[in-house]
Amino acid sequence: MQHANSVYHKSVVYGIVALMLVPIIATLAYSLSSRWGATILPDGFTLDWYRQLLSDVRFVEAFGRSLLVCVAALALSTVLILPAIFVVFYYFPQLDKLMNLLILLPFAVPPVVSSVGLLQLYADSSVPMVRTPWILIGTYFTIALPFMYRAIANSFTAINLRDLMDAAHLLGASTLQAFWHIVLPNLRKGLMAALFLSFSFLLGEFVFANILAGTRYETLQIYLYNMRQTSGHFTSALVMTYFLFIFICTWLASRIGAKS
Template sequence: MRADIYHRAVVGVLVTILAAPILATLLYSLSRHWGATILPDDLSLSWYWQLLHDKAFMAAFGRSMAVCLGALALSALIIVPTAFVVFYRFPRLDKVMSALILIPFAVPPVVTSVGLLNIYADGPFAINGTPWILLGCYFTIALPFMYRAMANSMASMNIRDLMDAAHLLGASTSLAFVKIILPNLSKALMASLFLSFAFLLGDFVFANLLAGSHYETLQVYLYNVRQTSGHFTSAIVMSYFFTALILTWLTARFSK
């Protein structure tokens, strides 16, 4: 009984610590004025109403969603078949891939951005300030999350035995991949997609250095309006949080 109370108390303290900043930001975004008093003077949805009627915010939010979803679609189309080929045909290459996916974490984002700016500043691939350079950059960011999730899932399902059984039943390699392997990877794929999306949607360094105001994303927009009003920026932050919360719910729903 005492152990149960202790565990509940620990969980309650952790939840309180994690939820307090979010609740404070939410309350600040709902207040018209918050001065010397502990609680706000007046609660209103005016900041959210202003945010929804801000064309610059809606455009920035749409750009962020477009570039993040595009990068994740590209990552899924390339990484999932690549992981399958590695584990089914060339299992020894998994060690090489495990080393390669650490490169995006080893190189600081500023260094990566400077290198990309030097490569794509001019010439036939002058794509600085466009969403295309963000698509390629975000692909490298999503690569470690997605490949590691796919690798762990494939390593646990004994992929070679499943493919051999499918071949004995007359299925081709491509059909077995679509009908057998992909359904077994659905949970890992959804988890990696959500984790990558949350990371990409919150990116500021790459978006600001590679595209900036030429292709203003949500984080760049938040940086540009940071000095307008604390209530307004809090509403932007909570909009980002609500989007992540909805996507988490959708991920759990589709994973079933």
């Protein structure tokens, strides 16, 4: 009976995985096909669509812009969030519940509403912000904040911060030295996992990028949206390239998280 239940559960899991893989495999096959009309199988296979994509300067520039904005936002998040979490956990642990509530606020407001509010706020500003990467960096910082805070806070809890700091102080280290040489190395794996997961999420963000930047600062998602009317084979190659990159980032995050 137990063996039968195990087989049934495995069959259900494998069936669900197979259903999830069908559209991915179909998109991959379409991106590799030279022509696919009314037949069940493609008429031929080719890598020309990937060659066109990777040789498109517009795609390379859009990909570079997305990387720039995401990396800058995550660097800003790391510089600001790490010291803030350290202060909360070491000096004011009673504020942790309040911080957990505050970091959920970015999810309380829909992205469209936030974008319209930012447009109204910075439209008449003397410093040009709209249609520039700077407004995207600030916006992506708020998006990454919940992911970064929760992951790093879990790492702080796991390392028993107060005991580490007390031991460092007994050995003559200052608070800054203890944080830099003892606490930070213990947070490295958790921090890297948080960065990879946040990066995977930010790279796929579309609403803020479309409303706040648009074609004036074309990111990868905007490029994908603008190229939707071109050849379906080319669009499929673009989707699969994006999917592969996100898959690698997610895999690295899971590997790092499993070792932390």
